[in-house]
Amino acid sequence: MAQYNVNLLQKKLDKLMTDYPNIKAALSDDITVKKLLVGNFKYLAKVYSAYTSYLNGKTPEESLLIRSAFVKGGFNYGSHKSKIAKFLMNMNNGFDIHNCVYCDLEDVRTFTKADGSDVRKFETEHVLDKGVCPLVALSLYNFVPSCGTCNGPGIKGMKTIGDTEGEIAKLSPSAEGYDFDGKVKFEVKVVTPGATDLNTTTHADDYEIDFNIIENIYQKSIDLFELKQRYNNKREKMELLKWRDKRRSNPNNIVQQFADIKKVTFDEMFEEMFELNLRRREHYPMEKARREVMML
Structure with missing residues (x-):
């Protein structure tokens, strides 16, 4: 100290x-x-x-x-x-x-x-x-x-x-048992029924970044820090939608095809395509949200 x-x-x-x-x-x-x-x-x-x-x-x-x-x-x-x-x-x-x-x-x-x-x-x-x-x-x-x-x-x-x-x-993030990472998951929510699932960046207003809250107490953190509004700011929202689109354009079978062509494992190909280790190693901001909105 x-x-x-x-x-x-x-x-x-x-x-x-x-x-x-x-x-x-x-x-x-x-x-x-x-x-x-x-x-x-x-x-x-x-x-x-x-x-x-x-x-x-x-x-x-x-x-x-x-x-x-x-x-x-x-x-x-x-x-x-x-x-x-x-x-x-x-x-x-x-x-x-x-x-x-x-x-x-x-x-x-x-x-x-x-x-x-x-x-x-x-x-x-x-x-x-x-x-x-x-x-x-x-x-x-x-x-x-x-x-x-x-x-x-x-x-x-x-x-x-x-x-x-x-x-x-x-x-508090310094409190024993604090688990925002485990109890709150980012997701992309459709706000316009029938909106197409791909190329969301071309019609971003049909979607919003939202939260799947597993333990309700963490809603207080989301509300206090205006996280929904801030993650739906245009730049942040477009960045997350871009990666969501890329993941949906490359489901597991496509990733495996690329892996076979390059003669690498599925995990190695997935890591390369979605910059997993790079972004983890360099501690990119917003990385939790990016990974979670890419989940299929």
């Missing part, structure tokens, strides 16, 4: 808990700086819920004063922002994130300038808003690299993903 002075932060937390005993009573009895910094997302959601529930009983002026006290009392993201960004940019820390964790529409990797310095293309997004609850401002599992669109005030902003503590604890 970014180099925090844990002992100093613990002393500051202890003082805050002394100054605000009612908040301490609302929080978990065993709250520590270490748990706040590296505790799992379920724990952070519990802290966030208890803290915000307490503040909900206060006037806006009282809430602002309390939040300001916690920021000044040590939980100040601004003081650690550059260290946290540098930490997230370091692939040696075990991160395997290449595209926005919310939408998969934008590349969020860093790039190296001619002078050798690195530039980050991502925003350090707080799943649980640091302004609402400063206690989670420095928490490892509250950070996710996202694109500016998802992180912006027009999409997520200060909102939580989910309405209840249970939903919030499950819907």
